[in-house]
Amino acid sequence: MVIPNQSRSARVRPYAITGGRTRSRHPLLLETLISVPDFDQDVRDKLIPEARDIYVLCQVKQSIAEISTRLAMPLGVVRVLVSDLADHGQVQVHPTGHVAGQPDRGLLERVLRGLQTIS
Amino acid sequence: MDYKPSPDGSEPLTISTKIVVSGGFGVGKTTLVGSVSEIPPLTTEALMTEASEATDDLAATPEKSTTTVAMDFGKLTLDEGLVLYVFGTPGQSRFWFMWDDLVRGALGAVILVDTRRITDCFPAVNYFENDTDLPFIVAVNCFDGMLTHPVEEVREALALSPDVPIVLCDARKPESARDVLKELIRHALTVVA
Ligand SMILES: Nc1nc2c(ncn2[C@@H]2O[C@H](COP(=O)(O)OP(=O)(O)OP(=O)(O)O)[C@@H](O)[C@H]2O)c(=O)[nH]1
Numbered sequence: 001m002v003i004p005n006q007s008r009s010a011r012v013r014p015y016a017i018t019g020g021r022t023r024s025r026h027p028l029l030l031e032t033l034i035s036v037p038d039f040d041q042d043v044r045d046k047l048i049p050e051a052r053d054i055y056v057l058c059q060v061k062q063s064i065a066e067i068s069t070r071l072a073m074p075l076g077v078v079r080v081l082v083s084d085l086a087d088h089g090q091v092q093v094h095p096t097g098h099v100a101g102q103p104d105r106g107l108l109e110r111v112l113r114g115l116q117t118i119s
Numbered sequence: 120m121d122y123k124p125s126p127d128g129s130e131p132l133t134i135s136t137k138i139v140v141s142g143g144f145g146v147g148k149t150t151l152v153g154s155v156s157e158i159p160p161l162t163t164e165a166l167m168t169e170a171s172e173a174t175d176d177l178a179a180t181p182e183k184s185t186t187t188v189a190m191d192f193g194k195l196t197l198d199e200g201l202v203l204y205v206f207g208t209p210g211q212s213r214f215w216f217m218w219d220d221l222v223r224g225a226l227g228a229v230i231l232v233d234t235r236r237i238t239d240c241f242p243a244v245n246y247f248e249n250d251t252d253l254p255f256i257v258a259v260n261c262f263d264g265m266l267t268h269p270v271e272e273v274r275e276a277l278a279l280s281p282d283v284p285i286v287l288c289d290a291r292k293p294e295s296a297r298d299v300l301k302e303l304i305r306h307a308l309t310v311v312a
């Protein structure tokens with residue numbers, strides 16, 4: 001008889017298992033935007049409560065810093081949980097203007113144009 | 120927000136980036152962040168230990184793990200695919216190590232100066248000059264419209280190199296605060312390859 005392993009969720013590992021550290025493919029900077037492109041109630045129901053809160057909140061695109069503030073969750077915890085959600089394809093990690101150390105000219109020009117448009 | 124996922128689950132990507140506002144205690148950092156932000160500025164409290172994960176010896180001082188650091192930040196939507204965050208560094212300079220998390224990925228930094236307490240921004244100037252590659256400018260926050268020192272005196276007092284721009288501002292006024300950000304980006308454009 002096979003006893004199913006209940007202690008390890010196939011979907012999301014609690015951050016305790018990762019020891020509070022993560023090596024994500026995506027650098028999760030304070031400003032990195034997170035969204036849920038394809039909200040799925042079943043996914044939501046299977047998540048641990050903290051990850052569930054993030055998954056629900058990010059139906060509206062949020063930065064890592066905003067997630068931390070709005071859920072009153074330490075940044076380190078947010079990063080680990082988001083990283084896990086991203087590894088499972090449950091959230092979209094958006095790009096930052098930060099590529100290999102230096103912002104490019106095009107981005108700076110676009111930021112300047114954007115600032116000039118506001119008035 | 121106007122975000123709507125498309126039916127197939129794919130969605131356009133939004134680039135985000137940030138600018139850091141730093142300076143001494145009480146120089147108007149939070150005020151400037153609030154002036155430029157399209158949302159009421161948010162504050163996030165980061166635990167000191169998690170803010171300095173690379174600093175192993177902090178783990179040995181458990182009483183410090185409960186210290187929190189307040190970071191203010193605001194947000195500006197620049198175009199439909201680009202969002203700019205503006206982060207104010209914590210005023211207390213003993214939290215300087217926290218800034219690494221704030222500056223990682225930043226386009227540049229604004230160091231706010233109150234000319235009545237000009238030396239308060241020394242730690243910030245030292246940090247951005249020596250410990251980061253970020254382009255930075257100095258913005259003199261003219262409290263009550265008063266400029267107690269000419270700009271060149273500020274440059275001398277801070278031992279700033281001639282290529283660091285110094286601008287005057289009123290952190291309470293959105294146009295003035297935005298002008299500071301524009302000046303920073305123009306400066307960054309002169310520095311970038
Ligand atoms: N008169 C005048 N007051 C200002 C100006 N900018 C900020 N203040 C006031 O100065 C005080 C400090 O401003 P904050 O924006 O909180 O300064 P801060 O740099 O965020 O301070 P800390 O985070 O505590 O280091 C507040 O009472 C502001 O209302 C200004 O341009 N003129």
Ligand SMILES: [Mg+2]
Nearest residue numbers: 148149207210
């Ligand atoms: Mg402040």
